[in-house]
Amino acid sequence: MSSATYTRYELLRTVRERRLMIFGFGFPLVLYFVIAVPNRHMQDFAGSGVTAPLYYMVSLASFGTMMSMVSLGGRIAGEREAGWTRQLRITPLSPRSYLRAKVMTGYTMAALSLGLLYIAGAALGVSLSAGDWIKTTLLIAVALLPFAALGIGLGHLLTVDSVGPAIGGTVSLLALVSGTWFPVTSGFLHALGQCLPSYWLVQAGRVSIDGQPWGALGWAVVLGWTVVLVAFAGWAYMRDTGRV
Amino acid sequence: MPGEVEAIRLEGLVKSWKGPSGPVRAVRGIDVTIGRGETVALLGPNGAGKSTTIDMILGLARPDGGHVSVFGRAPSDAVKAGLVGGMLQTGALIRGLLVHELVSMVASLYPDPLDIGEVLELAGLTDAAQQRTEKLSGGQTQRARFAVAVVSNPELLILDEPTVAMDVEGRRAFWVAMRAFAARGKTVMFATHYLEEADTNADRAVLLAHGRIVADGPTTEIKGRVGTRTIRATLPEVASNELAAIAGVNSAERHGDAVILVCSDSDQAIRELLPRYPAARDIEITGAGLEDAFVRLTGDPDDDEVPATGPEVHSAR
Numbered sequence: 001m002s003s004a005t006y007t008r009y010e011l012l013r014t015v016r017e018r019r020l021m022i023f024g025f026g027f028p029l030v031l032y033f034v035i036a037v038p039n040r041h042m043q044d045f046a047g048s049g050v051t052a053p054l055y056y057m058v059s060l061a062s063f064g065t066m067m068s069m070v071s072l073g074g075r076i077a078g079e080r081e082a083g084w085t086r087q088l089r090i091t092p093l094s095p096r097s098y099l100r101a102k103v104m105t106g107y108t109m110a111a112l113s114l115g116l117l118y119i120a121g122a123a124l125g126v127s128l129s130a131g132d133w134i135k136t137t138l139l140i141a142v143a144l145l146p147f148a149a150l151g152i153g154l155g156h157l158l159t160v161d162s163v164g165p166a167i168g169g170t171v172s173l174l175a176l177v178s179g180t181w182f183p184v185t186s187g188f189l190h191a192l193g194q195c196l197p198s199y200w201l202v203q204a205g206r207v208s209i210d211g212q213p214w215g216a217l218g219w220a221v222v223l224g225w226t227v228v229l230v231a232f233a234g235w236a237y238m239r240d241t242g243r244v
Numbered sequence: 245m246p247g248e249v250e251a252i253r254l255e256g257l258v259k260s261w262k263g264p265s266g267p268v269r270a271v272r273g274i275d276v277t278i279g280r281g282e283t284v285a286l287l288g289p290n291g292a293g294k295s296t297t298i299d300m301i302l303g304l305a306r307p308d309g310g311h312v313s314v315f316g317r318a319p320s321d322a323v324k325a326g327l328v329g330g331m332l333q334t335g336a337l338i339r340g341l342l343v344h345e346l347v348s349m350v351a352s353l354y355p356d357p358l359d360i361g362e363v364l365e366l367a368g369l370t371d372a373a374q375q376r377t378e379k380l381s382g383g384q385t386q387r388a389r390f391a392v393a394v395v396s397n398p399e400l401l402i403l404d405e406p407t408v409a410m411d412v413e414g415r416r417a418f419w420v421a422m423r424a425f426a427a428r429g430k431t432v433m434f435a436t437h438y439l440e441e442a443d444t445n446a447d448r449a450v451l452l453a454h455g456r457i458v459a460d461g462p463t464t465e466i467k468g469r470v471g472t473r474t475i476r477a478t479l480p481e482v483a484s485n486e487l488a489a490i491a492g493v494n495s496a497e498r499h500g501d502a503v504i505l506v507c508s509d510s511d512q513a514i515r516e517l518l519p520r521y522p523a524a525r526d527i528e529i530t531g532a533g534l535e536d537a538f539v540r541l542t543g544d545p546d547d548d549e550v551p552a553t554g555p556e557v558h559s560a561r
Contacts, residue, residue: 003352003353004352005348005349005352006349006352006353009341009345009346009348009349009352010349012340012341012345013338013339013340013341014340016340016341017339017340079338082335082336082337082338083332083334083335083336084335084336084337084338086304086332086335087330087332087335087389087392089303089304090302090303090304090323090328090329090330090332091323091350091353091354091396092323092324092325092326092353092354092355093353
């Protein structure tokens with residue numbers, strides 16, 4: 001009697017979603033090659049301070065992992081519609097274990113996406129020290145926390161029909177403002193981006209030059225959004241299961 | 245495991261939902277006790293309050309008033325202890341798992357589940373064990389949901405309209421599985437709006453209409469009360485109380501020249517009716533829908549008081 005087996009099957013059935021695998025992992029990978037290959041010799045890419053292959057490796061990894069996390073919402077909405085969430089509520093599975101399994105599923109998908117982009121990056125000549133690879137990965141992992149909460153919150157708030165556009169729209173906008181497609185280094189978009197966790201997700205790629213690419217502002221924004229969105233997810237979950 | 249307490253005890257249960265035009269008073273005061281090992285049908289038309297009652301027994305809804313206890317505990321505690329299994333009214337299966345994986349996934353949440361092979365056999369899914377959940381037929385899907393509900397080996401199994409949208413063969417297979425589980429000494433409560441299902445598969449039926457219990461007793465008795473057939477005929481100038489006295493007739497109503505006889509045994513009734521009143525014509529015998537029967541049993545649906553003219557509530561147990 002543990003939630004480990006439950007989590008394992010949760011992962012298994014997610015990995016079996018072929019469309020999710022193709023669009024969730026294939027899409028960022030293809031985009032990476034399309035965008036980074038023509039610019040692969042640019043050293044200080046568009047004022048970002050890093051090479052184009054490194055910049056896009058991290059920015060598209062940010063996009064892919066952010067999508068992995070927020071997509072939790074799509075699957076949750078589907079399970080709610082199927083009545084599965086209610087079925088689980090008449091088992092001894094605690095809300096804590098339920099949510100933990102969701103977050104772990106999100107992180108596993110994010111890790112796969114990240115791994116693929118790292119391999120692609122290395123193929124295009126991205127070379128970092130072992131310490132920098134680890135640091136970048138850890139920063140990305142931290143910056144994904146608010147997106148895990150966002151996905152869970154949207155999944156418990158929206159219907160199957162509305163959650164798709166909501167996820168797609170949110171992630172696309174965040175990606176645009178946060179420099180996924182092109183570095184945003186000044187002006188209004190830059191100021192706006194700095195207030196968003198997705199911006200700092202992309203900035204995790206600057207580890208090799210800055211060492212500490214986030215600074216106090218980055219940490220404050222990421223952790224602040226984590227608190228806000230965890231509260232949102234908690235509210236949405238309680239509201240959804242509020243028939244109790 | 246408490247040996248003496250009843251499986252379910254509901255006292256003064258009241259629940260309203262928020263509806264588009266004000267609150268919907270789904271359950272308006274239900275008192276009932278279900279003993280261990282009973283198989284009970286919760287019988288009633290749509291909107292009678294069956295699902296709301298079940299949601300409260302399972303801890304999915306909190307009563308506005310009254311009290312629910314399941315094996316002497318709060319519903320959520322009984323659920324946490326793995327004493328209760330449920331098959332909810334609406335529900336598909338999650339995708340991406342094989343049938344045996346789905347059942348194993350749910351089994352892993354319980355302290356002392358049944359063997360997976362045993363559950364699949366009980367549910368008649370042994371041959372479908374290696375199939376993806378999204379590839380199952382309607383009947384197989386319902387039986388897989390049944391397997392999910394019983395894999396914990398619960399003491400109390402609750403099924404909310406389990407055979408809706410199943411074909412005849414599917415229904416038959418489903419009830420075989422249910423009875424096999426009940427035969428293990430388990431308490432089973434199922435909701436249905438088919439009198440037939442209640443009669444064939446339960447020892448006792450609790451009739452709900454408009455959020456109240458209108459009758460409670462052995463299914464044979466309930467069947468007699470509800471009336472299985474209705475005779476309509478044009479028959480002027482015979483008092484309805486004379487007609488109600490005919491053997492096999494439960495009640496008689498007159499609407500102008502037409503009379504409506506609700507029968508527990510329409511065959512017997514028609515044999516007596518025709519020799520006694522040869523003037524009767526335009527005769528129709530129809531199966532009485534439960535809806536009709538309930539309207540007769542309960543009177544005005546929006547009347548807040550228990551109808552004074554309605555039949556007394558049987559409490560056979």
